[in-house]
Amino acid sequence: xxxxxxxxxxxxxxxxxxxxxxxxxxxxxxxxxxRVSENDIYDAPAEVDMKISNSGNIPIFVxxxxxxxxxxxxxxxxxxxxFKLVPHIHWIVVEDASQFTVLVTKLLKNSGLSYxxxxxxxxxxxxxxxxxxxxxxxxxxxQRNRGLKWIRENLYLGQEGVxxxxxxxxxxxxxxxxxxxxxxxxxxxxxxxxxxxYVEKPIVKNGKVVGFNAAWRPERKFPIDMAGFAxxxxxxxxxxxxxxxxxxxxxxxxxxxxxxxxTREELEPLAANCSKVLVWHTRSENPTLIQEKQLKRKGLKxxxxxxxx
Numbered sequence: 001x002x003x004x005x006x007x008x009x010x011x012x013x014x015x016x017x018x019x020x021x022x023x024x025x026x027x028x029x030x031x032x033x034x035r036v037s038e039n040d041i042y043d044a045p046a047e048v049d050m051k052i053s054n055s056g057n058i059p060i061f062v063x064x065x066x067x068x069x070x071x072x073x074x075x076x077x078x079x080x081x082x083f084k085l086v087p088h089i090h091w092i093v094v095e096d097a098s099q100f101t102v103l104v105t106k107l108l109k110n111s112g113l114s115y116x117x118x119x120x121x122x123x124x125x126x127x128x129x130x131x132x133x134x135x136x137x138x139x140x141x142x143q144r145n146r147g148l149k150w151i152r153e154n155l156y157l158g159q160e161g162v163x164x165x166x167x168x169x170x171x172x173x174x175x176x177x178x179x180x181x182x183x184x185x186x187x188x189x190x191x192x193x194x195x196x197x198y199v200e201k202p203i204v205k206n207g208k209v210v211g212f213n214a215a216w217r218p219e220r221k222f223p224i225d226m227a228g229f230a231x232x233x234x235x236x237x238x239x240x241x242x243x244x245x246x247x248x249x250x251x252x253x254x255x256x257x258x259x260x261x262x263t264r265e266e267l268e269p270l271a272a273n274c275s276k277v278l279v280w281h282t283r284s285e286n287p288t289l290i291q292e293k294q295l296k297r298k299g300l301k302x303x304x305x306x307x308x309x
Contacts, residue, residue: 065143
């Protein structure tokens with residue numbers, strides 16, 4: 001064979017090999033980036049925005065305060081699996097702790113959800129003591145405010161989105177989240193098993209909220225549960241003073257917060273004009289751990305030693 005032809009053929013082969021190697025390198029990079037973006041989103045609003053803008057759906061930013069107790073992982077696991085069925089949701093989990101716990105960190109890391117993990121400890125003076133009633137001191141005040149702070153620092157005024165406060169012990173219908181996306185400014189709906197009633201709800205006439213059926217302190221301006229309203233991102237960002245406060249009277253956190261955002265007349269009734277219950281204020285029963293105390297007295301290791309709780 002002519003030496004010149006042989007050299008030419010070798011060059012062609014080398015070019016083909018180089019092209020193949022470049023393509024393989026590019027594909028590996030794409031796969032790596034996609035895996036990171038799917039499972040490792042912490043404080044990355046740019047990734048969240050890109051993920052949602054391609055879908056045409058309004059994103060929901062859910063703020064969940066959480067604190068350690070024996071049922072914490074069970075509660076968060078249930079909530080996690082609910083959110084996995086809801087498209088275009090970003091979960092902002094705020095621990096009542098001074099540092100990130102292994103339990104919550106691993107649960108979020110393995111959730112497959114778009115999330116932000118934050119910590120915000122409650123001062124000892126504001127924590128409930130063992131024998132104090134749950135209504136004596138408000139829980140989740142600083143944690144919800146920390147979530148709002150993250151939103152204000154990482155999202156922008158012209159951006160689409162809705163803010164919802166979802167406690168980790170409630171039960172949520174998937175239909176609720178589709179309703180939430182319809183929020184223009186501040187929306188409202190019934191909540192089951194709260195306020196000493198089967199259902200605490202707004203009273204709606206001709207598409208407008210004209211009152212509430214609340215039995216406890218019905219004179220409140222907004223006698224509803226934290227699970228019973230949502231706020232559009234644009235509206236929240238236009239009201240920088242809106243936040244929760246320890247100065248609120250017991251049971252008035254929702255009223256004082258909403259008073260900074262809207263009026264009764266402006267409320268947007270959802271859930272078929274507030275005729276459907278799509279969220280319930282459920283609570284897990286405190287487990288009886290008498291035998292664990294016996295193990296501790298005997299100097300033995302707890303039953304979950306070496307295991308995730």
